[in-house]
Amino acid sequence: xxxxxxxxxxxxxxxxxxxxxxxxxxxxxxxxxxxxxxxxxxxxxxxxxxxxxxxxxxxxxxxxxxxxxxxxxxxxxxxxxxxxxxxxxxxxxxxxxxxxxxxxxxxxxxxxxxxxxxxxxxxxxxxxxxxxxxxxxxxxxxxxxxxxxxxxxxxxxxxxxxxxxxxxxxxxxxxxxxxxxxxxxxxxxxxxxxxxxxxxxxxxxxxxxxxxxxxxxxxxxxxxxxxxxxxxxxxxxxxxxxxxxxxxxxxxxxxxxxxxxxxxxxxxxxxxxxxxxxxxxxxxxxxxxxxxxxxxxxxxxxxxxxxxxxxxxxxxxxxxxxxxxxxxxxxxxxxxxxxxxxxxxxxxxxxxxxxxxxxxxxxx
Numbered sequence: 001x002x003x004x005x006x007x008x009x010x011x012x013x014x015x016x017x018x019x020x021x022x023x024x025x026x027x028x029x030x031x032x033x034x035x036x037x038x039x040x041x042x043x044x045x046x047x048x049x050x051x052x053x054x055x056x057x058x059x060x061x062x063x064x065x066x067x068x069x070x071x072x073x074x075x076x077x078x079x080x081x082x083x084x085x086x087x088x089x090x091x092x093x094x095x096x097x098x099x100x101x102x103x104x105x106x107x108x109x110x111x112x113x114x115x116x117x118x119x120x121x122x123x124x125x126x127x128x129x130x131x132x133x134x135x136x137x138x139x140x141x142x143x144x145x146x147x148x149x150x151x152x153x154x155x156x157x158x159x160x161x162x163x164x165x166x167x168x169x170x171x172x173x174x175x176x177x178x179x180x181x182x183x184x185x186x187x188x189x190x191x192x193x194x195x196x197x198x199x200x201x202x203x204x205x206x207x208x209x210x211x212x213x214x215x216x217x218x219x220x221x222x223x224x225x226x227x228x229x230x231x232x233x234x235x236x237x238x239x240x241x242x243x244x245x246x247x248x249x250x251x252x253x254x255x256x257x258x259x260x261x262x263x264x265x266x267x268x269x270x271x272x273x274x275x276x277x278x279x280x281x282x283x284x285x286x287x288x289x290x291x292x293x294x295x296x297x298x299x300x301x302x303x304x305x306x307x308x309x310x311x312x313x314x315x316x317x318x319x320x321x322x323x324x325x326x327x328x329x330x331x332x333x334x335x336x337x338x339x340x341x342x343x344x345x346x347x348x349x350x351x352x353x354x355x356x357x358x359x360x361x362x363x364x
Contacts, residue, residue, distance in 0.1 A: 056096070059093065060117045067113055069111050071112075072107060073109055078104065091123050104128070107124075112126065113133075136158075140189065143191070143313070146168065157205070175210045180237075189210065190315075194212075226323070236323060246272060248342070256333055268304075269300055270300035276294065278312075279294070280294075331351075
């Protein structure tokens with residue numbers, strides 16, 4: 001028997017089995033998953049297309065031009081730095097900078113010299129380069145006295161001379177060694193080249209110079225070497241400062257030290273013109289007869305022994321010579337030629353002959 005009316009009867013007249021709802025649910029789930037996958041694909045395609053429309057964050061393409069000083073403050077995030085760079089016309093967008101600086105944590109505070117309209121990655125490179133930091137370079141030559149050193153710093157930085165002079169009156173606050181306690185700062189500012197960043201205070205600048213002196217003193221063995229010579233470290237520093245001012249060539253320093261130690265041991269006046277010039281006005285010119293009779297402890301022609309303080313900042317060569325003088329009988333020396341060589345003598349008569357020779361050679 002057929003079922004022309006589709007009543008679900010088999011030929012024997014029985015009802016057809018009920019449909020499987022479980023299979024239907026699986027089918028619906030598969031269709032939903034497929035639809036979700038399609039939606040995800042569409043979303044991805046959409047955003048990829050949008051990114052293609054707009055591209056990566058706006059950026060400049062070249063190294064930039066000109067010069068601009070940018071401030072990075074303590075605690076600035078990469079986004080904050082990027083905002084500063086955009087404001088100052090360095091990079092084109094914050095996003096370009098943060099993308100280029102992703103993972104960077106070494107950008108410290110300070111003033112940096114960058115360029116206008118430069119590629120973000122190049123800006124990051126400059127911010128990581130210590131040479132980009134804006135700072136003043138101050139060179140202090142050997143043999144400069146305190147007043148001249150302070151003036152040089154003031155002329156080459158934003159630190160005022162008055163603040164430097166005030167800081168110099170507190171040597172202990174600047175890290176002067178214990179054996180220098182109670183003495184003025186003269187001699188403790190080591191001659192070298194210093195990079196002084198913007199915002200550095202007078203105390204910080206002078207403390208860095210004293211720290212450099214302490215390093216040199218430790219390397220040269222100033223304390224132990226002075227003890228072996230039978231002098232205090234401060235006395236050796238004073239001798240070194242006189243050697244620095246009296247000598248012109250470092251090759252003569254050890255013999256000049258020999259002369260001064262021999263005179264001290266024989267209780268002879270040092271006879272140093274350099275110590276006398278220390279208390280005379282700047283650009284004084286040649287010594288006069290009245291200068292030679294000046295009543296001052298720095299007049300080592302008339303006052304026996306060392307002057308009360310160093311008369312300048314000695315460098316390594318002078319300190320080394322003061323610690324390791326030549327051993328011989330010399331008691332006199334004079335600059336013998338315009339090249340700066342010194343000639344030495346054991347007697348006053350020979351010294352006077354050398355002085356005459358020096359004048360004939362045009363040495364002033």
